[in-house]
Amino acid sequence: MxxxxxxxxxxxxxxxxxxxxxxxxxxxxxxxxxxxxxPPWLAQRLAACVTELAVYPDPDYCEARDAIAMSEGLGPKQVRLTNGGAEAIFLAAALLARQGVRRAAIVQPTFGEYERACRHYGIAVEHVELAPGSFALDEARADEAMRDAGALFLCRPNNPTGTLIERGVVERLLATGRSHGAMLVVDEAFVDFVTPDERLTPLLARFDNLLLLRSMTKLYAIPGLRLGYLLGSAAAVNAIAELQPPWSVNALAAGLVAPLLADRxxxxxxxxxxxxxxxxxxxxxxxxxxxxxxxxxxxxxxxxxxxxxxxxxxxxxxxxxxxxxxxxxxxxxxxxxxxxxxxxxxxxxxxxxxxxxxxxxxxxxx
Ligand SMILES: Cc1ncc(COP(=O)(O)O)c(C=O)c1O
Missing domain, CATH: 3.90.1150.10 (Aspartate Aminotransferase, domain 1)
Structure with a gap:
């Protein structure tokens, strides 16, 4: 197939x-x-910003980063702008590899790029399969993966099932990961379509082994423009910044972040x-x-x-x-x-x- x-x-x-x-x-x-x-204003704004293409963008995208930090209630050092959620996934895997992680678990069925990113960075992959039909998570199995592998990837809400692993389960997995030196990478590419209280951002204050991956291409229907970001501890984000190719987000996309977030x-x-x-x-x-x-x-x-x-x-x-x-x-x-x-x-x-x-x-x- x-x-x-x-x-x-x-x-x-x-x-x-x-x-x-x-x-x-x-x-x-x-x-x-x-x-x-x-959003209806977007085309005009892009046209007006075309002159910005003549200069290099700020390599740290401070304006966009600060707008995200403000809207998420985080410090700017906890945010990294990325070329779509896809780049955030690959950067997360790059960070794991840099930290010496040799094996990661992935909650399946899910988006295929976590596995591709892990393999790209030489990380072996094991699968934690959701129950057939109900797509419920076997928490004991996920917990075991968190103990045995250096990282667990999960997507919340999950593509393609639309299911949402309970926040309490996520917290328990994070606690297990913390005591076993394992990271939890949660892809929240579709979280904007869920009620705001389901965002896992507040957990970043308690768990520095949590990485959150976000996409702006789904909500704002701009997959051709490429826009996403990554949230984590200041140390993890700093390490990720070192691994990211320079200027990976173009100026037009970066310039849209603040106005997009402001469009309530x-x-x-x-x-x-x-x-x-x-x-x-x-x-x-x-x-x-x-x-x-x-x-x-x-x-x-x-x-x-x-x-x-x-x-x-x-x-x-x-x-x-x-x-x-x-x-x-x-x-x-x-x-x-x-x-x-x-x-x-x-x-x-x-x-x-x-x-x-x-x-x-x-x-x-x-
Ligand atoms: C779960 C999930 N994460 C990330 C992405 C990548 O999105 P982006 O367009 O922001 O790279 C997708 C795209 O389909 C997705 O389904």
């Missing part, structure tokens, strides 16, 4: 599998981006959309008899056990049916424990979500 594209959001890589033109018009549910699109209206509109649309889509998919994982994020994972039984069909077949109808969803072939038996869809606007539901209904009842 390795010839399936490893990330969503690339119709030109997926559609030709089905003999469809790569540039066909599709509704893209395969990348988990805010369907509100970038955009955040409120996003919350209003998601509060209405996620339960609606989840309910409609469940009403079609699909097995939908309750999600804390802006995407839903589902499968259709009945369909597989009754028609000998499969989720890849449903994916193809949807693609032929101009709807792109995310396959799960690369996710450990899912192996193509589930599909993931981003929550989008009501008309788009309705189009998805209707297309699945046509598949089920042709």
């Amino acid at each position: 390795s010839d399936w594209p490893s990330h969503g959001g690339r119709p030109e890589q997926l559609l030709p599998r089905f003999g469809l033109a790569g540039d066909s018009e599709v509704i893209d549910f395969s990348a988990n981006l805010n369907p509100l699109g970038p 209206d955009y955040l409120a509109r996003t919350r209003a959309w998601l509060d209405a649309e996620r339960p609606w889509l989840q309910g409609e998919l469940a009403a079609l008899g699909l097995d939908v994982v309750p999600s804390h994020a802006n995407f839903l994972l589902f499968r259709d056990a009945r369909l597989q039984d009754a028609r000998g069909g499969s989720m890849p077949a449903l994916l193809e049916h949807l693609a032929r109808g101009g709807i792109l969803v995310r396959h799960t072939h690369h996710f450990i424990g899912l192996e193509g038996a589930w599909l993931r869809v981003a929550v989008r606007s009501r008309p788009e979500n309705r189009a998805l539901v209707e297309a699945i209904a046509r598949w089920r009842h042709p």
Whole structure:
């Protein structure tokens, strides 16, 4: 199954599998981006800042860093701006390698880049698998991994399940890690879509073995611009700064951080959309008899056990049916424990979500 594209959001890589033109018009549910699109002021601001491209950016991105520190209630020394959440993941792995970590555990199924980053830095990987179907964490197993490996990666809320490991569990893992010299790396790329009190930022005051990875590309729908950051102890962030290539974030992206964080209206509109649309889509998919994982994020994972039984069909077949109808969803072939038996869809606007539901209904009842 390795010839399936490893990330969503690339119709030109997926559609030709089905003999469809790569540039066909599709509704893209395969990348988990805010369907509100970038804030309306963004294009104009970028155009106005083009002159900044003529000079090198501040290598420490102090203005952006301070804006993040302020909004997170942290000191500036605990923040490092990165070229998307992806760079934050690779920097976290680089730090672990620098600290001598030889083996890391990853809570699976999850985003594939933690494993790639670890392997890139020569760190062996073991997996802590969530329970099939419920995707609950076996806390004893995770605790064991925290004792045995030098680090544990987990994603919260988790891509692709949308599940959220309880904060109390995270705290216990951190305590175990502290007494065994292990780091906990939590990717909070989708935390902006969860209620604010679920952010783990306050735990940084108590645990210096915690690293938090953030992305700004999902919430603000700017994956092409690349913007993320990393939060940790001042010592860890300082070590990470040493490992980061110089000027890895471009001036246009860095200059957007403060105004993006200040745009509370955009955040409120996003919350209003998601509060209405996620339960609606989840309910409609469940009403079609699909097995939908309750999600804390802006995407839903589902499968259709009945369909597989009754028609000998499969989720890849449903994916193809949807693609032929101009709807792109995310396959799960690369996710450990899912192996193509589930599909993931981003929550989008009501008309788009309705189009998805209707297309699945046509598949089920042709
Ligand atoms: C869980 C998770 N973390 C990080 C990233 C990387 O995001 P960015 O675009 O900020 O690099 C993604 C992208 O899909 C993701 O799903």
